[in-house]
Amino acid sequence: MSEYRPTIGVEVHAQLKTETKLFCGCPVAFGEEANTNVCAICLGLPGVLPSLNKKAVELAIKAGLALNCEIHTKSIFARKNYFYPDLPKGYQITQYRFPIATDGKILVEGKEIRIKRVHLEEESAKSIHETDKSLIDYNRSGVPLIEIVTEPDIDSPDMAVAYLKTLQKILQFESISDAVMARAEFRCEPNISVSKEEGKLGTRTEVKNLNSFKAVKNSLSSEIKRQIGILEAGEVVEQATIHYSEETGKTWVARSKEKSSDYRYFPEPDLPPLNVDKKWIEEIKATLGELPGRKKEKYISLGLSKEDAKIISSSSAASSLFEEILKLVNEPLEVSKWILRDYRSLGGPDISAASFAEMIEMVLSGEISRNAGAEVLAEMTRTKKAPKQIVKEKNLAQISDSNALEKIVREVLDENPDESTRLKKGEKKLIGFFVGQVMKKTKGKADPKEVSRIISEYEKKY
Amino acid sequence: MKTIPEYQELFKKGEITPTGLLTNCLKKINPSLNAYITVTEELARKGLKKDSKGKLRGIPIAVKDNINIKGVPTTCASNVLKGFIPPFSATVIERIEKNGGIFIGKTNLDEFGMGSSTERSYYGPTKNPFDETKVPGGSSGGSAAAVSSGSAVISLGSDTGGSVRQPASYCGLVGLKPTYGRVSRYGLVAFGSSLDQIGIIGRNSVDVGIMLEVIAGYDPKDSTSSKKEIDDYSDLNEVSKNIKIGIPEEYFKHIDPGVHSSVMEIKRRIEKEGISFKSVSLPTTGYIIPTYQVISYAEASSNLARYDGVRYGLRKNGESFHDTIRKSRDAGFLPEVKRRILVGTFVLSSEAIAEYYERADLIRRLITQEFNEVFREVDYLLTPATPTPAFPIGERTDDPIRMHVPDRMTAGANLAGLPAVVAPAGMIGNLPIGYQIIGKPFDEKGILSIVRLVEKMAPFEGFLKEVRDE
Numbered sequence: 001m002s003e004y005r006p007t008i009g010v011e012v013h014a015q016l017k018t019e020t021k022l023f024c025g026c027p028v029a030f031g032e033e034a035n036t037n038v039c040a041i042c043l044g045l046p047g048v049l050p051s052l053n054k055k056a057v058e059l060a061i062k063a064g065l066a067l068n069c070e071i072h073t074k075s076i077f078a079r080k081n082y083f084y085p086d087l088p089k090g091y092q093i094t095q096y097r098f099p100i101a102t103d104g105k106i107l108v109e110g111k112e113i114r115i116k117r118v119h120l121e122e123e124s125a126k127s128i129h130e131t132d133k134s135l136i137d138y139n140r141s142g143v144p145l146i147e148i149v150t151e152p153d154i155d156s157p158d159m160a161v162a163y164l165k166t167l168q169k170i171l172q173f174e175s176i177s178d179a180v181m182a183r184a185e186f187r188c189e190p191n192i193s194v195s196k197e198e199g200k201l202g203t204r205t206e207v208k209n210l211n212s213f214k215a216v217k218n219s220l221s222s223e224i225k226r227q228i229g230i231l232e233a234g235e236v237v238e239q240a241t242i243h244y245s246e247e248t249g250k251t252w253v254a255r256s257k258e259k260s261s262d263y264r265y266f267p268e269p270d271l272p273p274l275n276v277d278k279k280w281i282e283e284i285k286a287t288l289g290e291l292p293g294r295k296k297e298k299y300i301s302l303g304l305s306k307e308d309a310k311i312i313s314s315s316s317a318a319s320s321l322f323e324e325i326l327k328l329v330n331e332p333l334e335v336s337k338w339i340l341r342d343y344r345s346l347g348g349p350d351i352s353a354a355s356f357a358e359m360i361e362m363v364l365s366g367e368i369s370r371n372a373g374a375e376v377l378a379e380m381t382r383t384k385k386a387p388k389q390i391v392k393e394k395n396l397a398q399i400s401d402s403n404a405l406e407k408i409v410r411e412v413l414d415e416n417p418d419e420s421t422r423l424k425k426g427e428k429k430l431i432g433f434f435v436g437q438v439m440k441k442t443k444g445k446a447d448p449k450e451v452s453r454i455i456s457e458y459e460k461k462y
Numbered sequence: 463m464k465t466i467p468e469y470q471e472l473f474k475k476g477e478i479t480p481t482g483l484l485t486n487c488l489k490k491i492n493p494s495l496n497a498y499i500t501v502t503e504e505l506a507r508k509g510l511k512k513d514s515k516g517k518l519r520g521i522p523i524a525v526k527d528n529i530n531i532k533g534v535p536t537t538c539a540s541n542v543l544k545g546f547i548p549p550f551s552a553t554v555i556e557r558i559e560k561n562g563g564i565f566i567g568k569t570n571l572d573e574f575g576m577g578s579s580t581e582r583s584y585y586g587p588t589k590n591p592f593d594e595t596k597v598p599g600g601s602s603g604g605s606a607a608a609v610s611s612g613s614a615v616i617s618l619g620s621d622t623g624g625s626v627r628q629p630a631s632y633c634g635l636v637g638l639k640p641t642y643g644r645v646s647r648y649g650l651v652a653f654g655s656s657l658d659q660i661g662i663i664g665r666n667s668v669d670v671g672i673m674l675e676v677i678a679g680y681d682p683k684d685s686t687s688s689k690k691e692i693d694d695y696s697d698l699n700e701v702s703k704n705i706k707i708g709i710p711e712e713y714f715k716h717i718d719p720g721v722h723s724s725v726m727e728i729k730r731r732i733e734k735e736g737i738s739f740k741s742v743s744l745p746t747t748g749y750i751i752p753t754y755q756v757i758s759y760a761e762a763s764s765n766l767a768r769y770d771g772v773r774y775g776l777r778k779n780g781e782s783f784h785d786t787i788r789k790s791r792d793a794g795f796l797p798e799v800k801r802r803i804l805v806g807t808f809v810l811s812s813e814a815i816a817e818y819y820e821r822a823d824l825i826r827r828l829i830t831q832e833f834n835e836v837f838r839e840v841d842y843l844l845t846p847a848t849p850t851p852a853f854p855i856g857e858r859t860d861d862p863i864r865m866h867v868p869d870r871m872t873a874g875a876n877l878a879g880l881p882a883v884v885a886p887a888g889m890i891g892n893l894p895i896g897y898q899i900i901g902k903p904f905d906e907k908g909i910l911s912i913v914r915l916v917e918k919m920a921p922f923e924g925f926l927k928e929v930r931d932e
């Protein structure tokens with residue numbers, strides 16, 4: 001069996017992160033009451049015409065750029081004609097011969113996967129089948145999608161999953177798509193063939209309706225076995241659409257290709273060719289963030305540990321906050337600690353980089369203690385108040401005035417006569433005890449270094 | 463025969479009232495002509511109550527029943543749209559309402575605009591007001607018959623291959639198909655989207671110009687509408703003596719001798735005004751009808767796919783989804799529409815698309831290029847509007863090829879997206895026939911001004927009086 005080599009390509013449909021649908025002003029929302037986000041256009045009533053959503057075009061271009069594609073200044077919408085109750089116009093507006101982006105590539109675990117094309121298209125409605133009737137929810141009708149198609153560069157189910165995870169991360173990181181699989185915002189349709197001969201491809205089948213990465217992996221493994229089984233039995237694999245059952249872990253032929261429809265593609269006459277100017281493409285390019293991998297490397301070079309760099313770079317919110325703060329407080333290690341510990345333990349709140357930086361500055365200058373800083377951060381998250389105001393209101397300013405501190409130290413020594421006697425006799429480990437007592441008395445506001453210095457001097461005096 | 467500005471003048475003087483005009487128009491609705499599918503008297507009266515000072519104040523307008531008016535059934539003369547009431551108005555309707563126009567009714571057509579005679583309607587044929595044994599032309603036959611018989615002052619139609627101009631010719635009226643993109647298509651039920659334009663049928667060029675001024679201009683709801691500024695179409699009095707008008711020889715072959723001499727008479731009159739003519743040639747003219755058929759049928763097969771009985775209109779329940787769709791469409795469409803959907807589906811199929819649709823698209827580009835080249839030599843083209851006057855009802859219903867014959871004169875302007883106007887050239891027996899002026903893109907003002915020039919020289923009221931006098 002091992003001499004058979006699988007060849008896999010993947011088609012992904014990703015929902016673009018827009019406020020409104022691709023060709024009308026209806027909101028894009030998940031989980032709303034059926035048929036509430038609809039209008040004459042997305043219901044395909046007689047007389048309507050599509051108007052293209054510019055944001056969707058921008059995100060499609062962004063996707064093309066993030067996948068290192070060539071962006072075409074002219075692309076053309078086409079109609080894909082077929083009858084289905086969830087397709088209100090009897091055709092889907094998509095791009096066929098002239099997609100918006102082609103010829104890209106991404107690195108997945110060190111291997112280059114070529115991206116054949118990225119194109120824009122509209123979503124169909126959702127059919128809900130009940131025993132005696134079928135219902136249709138048109139809320140999804142007209143939601144903007146991009147279809148991303150790879151060349152058959154993937155050679156194992158694991159690699160297919162790795163590609164999908166990388167792609168998902170890119171789309172999420174660049175705010176192109178939320179790409180939540182459970183909401184059908186990221187749908188995978190792998191195609192697969194097996195062959196013994198190098199350079200020769202077998203007949204491929206397409207696997208549909210996969211709802212998780214696990215299903216992608218298992219269905220491909222099952223399909224490889226099924227195809228090898230057919231070939232070993234001396235038969236031929238037929239081009240077909242394959243379905244997969246998560247319960248049995250098996251694939252089966254749902255529709256053979258001979259029955260497949262002729263979609264009669266032709267240019268959409270209601271939309272002129274989509275012309276995008278180079279300047280706009282450059283503007284979109286400038287909004288591209290650095291991808292997680294590249295970010296991680298950069299953070300390591302700033303002195304962060306591998307582990308810390310990975311954690312910060314893998315979250316776009318954390319990494320952009322980190323970088324924004326660094327512009328104001330150029331102390332990568334200090335800033336990373338705040339992000340890794342306090343910011344994350346607060347659940348990654350929405351917080352302004354400027355306020356965050358102001359708080360860190362106050363800690364670094366000794367104005368407030370580290371503990372007070374943590375309290376300020378928590379309070380900032382709750383109230384959105386400025387750090388300075390919080391420090392004032394909660395009286396968190398650090399006591400570093402040595403006269404004031406000396407007075408408190410004397411008080412503490414008097415309150416603990418036994419320990420102070422032992423300290424005077426040279427029991428140095430009691431310094432820590434007294435520092436603790438001072439901190440307790442000042443509710444954490446005393447500068448611990450200063451306290452420690454004063455107590456040590458006392459110890460030396462005797 | 464009064465123009466819209468004359469009506470406005472009479473309203474101002476108080477000599478007639480908008481209500482009086484509407485009542486008069488309603489009285490002139492002749493049921494035996496079958497010009498209307500729906501008469502919207504209530505809507506018209508409601509429109510009169512609005513205090514409007516627009517250019518069309520109080521003017522009763524008939525609207526082809528493939529243009530949506532919110533709350534009024536749109537049938538497209540098809541059973542498949544049974545019970546469908548649009549929840550929105552076409553952009554042109556909104557613009558007319560803003561200008562005070564009132565809607566008297568929705569007019570009959572060939573189902574979805576597919577025909578040249580208004581005989582292929584689920585609601586029965588419309589008759590020619592000049593001779594009720596003859597067709598009024600089509601597919602905007604109802605809109606032409608309504609204006610010709612005096613029940614509407616002006617009407618809207620749609621023109622995919624000549625559907626406004628050919629009925630205007632058969633009914634002795636002025637019919638304008640604007641440049642593709644000049645008028646928003648939003649709310650017009652699509653037939654051949656790359657060819658369709660909403661057009662105007664009126665009694666004279668002045669009225670048509672005023673209506674164009676109201677409905678023309680960019681509409682963000684129609685991505686194919688043009689952002690080009692509109693002209694002042696209500697002033698049609700200037701025609702430069704320096705213009706040159708071309709006579710394309712191909713358009714004068716195989717036509718009725720009466721049509722030939724009438725159009726030549728128009729040429730002679732224009733020449734008398736000091737305007738020169740030039741013989742030109744458009745060799746691709748012979749390809750116009752087949753090219754038009756392939757493209758319009760292909761687009762129609764896709765545009766009409768939405769009538770599946772799932773969301774609105776006629777539904778015939780079947781065994782399955784697809785069976786329901788099949789049964790609903792079978793019961794909903796008349797044979798001609800089915801024929802065009804079938805041919806259109808075929809020409810887009812993977813085995814035929816290169817031979818038919820793609821080739822037609824290529825020839826369309828050649829036809830357009832040829833017009834562009836001719837328009838470097840001349841500014842306008844003068845042609846007959848139709849090869850013959852109106853033909854008898856029933857004569858061509860079984861012969862789709864002969865039915866398409868009149869399109870030969872008109873469909874070229876649709877394929878090339880050019881503006882074209884048809885106006886009365888004379889009578890053959892008791893039937894009017896028209897001439898056509900084709901212009902360069904967006905020169906609606908120019909072509910209407912030539913029509914105005916001809917009107918001023920010889921008012922055609924004489925022979926049209928009988929049917930159109932109020």
Ligand SMILES: [Zn+2]
Nearest residue numbers: 024026039042
């Ligand atoms: Zn909508």
